[in-house]
Amino acid sequence: MIYTALGDSITFGENASSWAKAYPQLAVSALNSRSRSRKFTGYVIARPGWSSNNLLNAVIGQGSPIISQSEAVSIWIGGVDLANAALYSLKTQQPVAVKQSIANYSRNLSAMLAHIRNRSHAQIVCCTQYNPFPNSPLAIESIDRLNQTTYEVAQSYHAKVAPAHAWFEGKQADLIYGYRKGKMEDALSGFLPIHPNDSGHRVIATGLTPYLIPRN
Structure with a gap:
């Protein structure tokens, strides 16, 4: 049984104390x-700095063979797309960048979902994005829109949605590495x-695992 985690x-x-303590490995465990009757093996197709464009290219290219053999696939992407656009909007006061970013993410x-559906019988789980900057109105609005887009697209392809944003809400200071004031300016x-x-x-890992259990 193969579980493949796609993302950024x-x-x-990144910032986990070891590879074994990152959520894909914890989920496999x-x-x-x-x-006990089914043994899962985990694969990770992810890189720091990957946008949804980068991940799409990886899914169609290098990841396609392993995805086609997977029983479960999770997708966690969009944060880089949104962060770049939001920081640009913060500096230039041009919110149109966020709208364009989310439209690109949706496409x-x-x-990605169409490609996976056409080549695999895997259970597909799309993860929402938690808000690392809960004290910034722009971050709240942008991430809400990103997550709504995730729900809409996932529904179109009969994929599940794991609400990671809910798992972190109100607990960011305890769950995010290097958390400061919870404002976008912290990233500047x-x-x-x-x-x-x-x-x-x-x-x-605790929240995601139940979503990954393949359909019988």
Whole structure:
């Protein structure tokens, strides 16, 4: 049984204390502890800095063979698209960049889901994005729109949605590595306080695992 985690730096395990403590690996362990009759193997197709464009290219290219053999696939993407657009909007006061970013994300996620559906029988789970900047109105509005888009696109392809945003809501200071004031300005210094710490990865794995159990 194969579980493939698709994503960006969060899925890659950026700022987790070790590779084994990133949520994809924790989810595989949880899946194996739930079922003694089925052994799960995990694969991660993710890189720090990947946008939805980058992930789409990887899904169609290098990831296609393993995805076609997978029983479960999770997709966590869009944060880079939105972060770049939101920071640009913050600096230039031009919110149109966020709208364009979400429209592009919608197209790319649709293309990914269509590709996976055409080549795999896998259970597909799309993850929503938690808000690392809960004290910034622009972040609240933008991430809400991103997550609504995720729900709409996933529904179109009969994919499940794992509400990661709900798992982190009100707990960001405890679950995000390097959390500061919860404002977008925190990211302007160069360090991005956006990734889960070990506790955050455990929360994600615990919440995500039930969604990954393949249909019988």
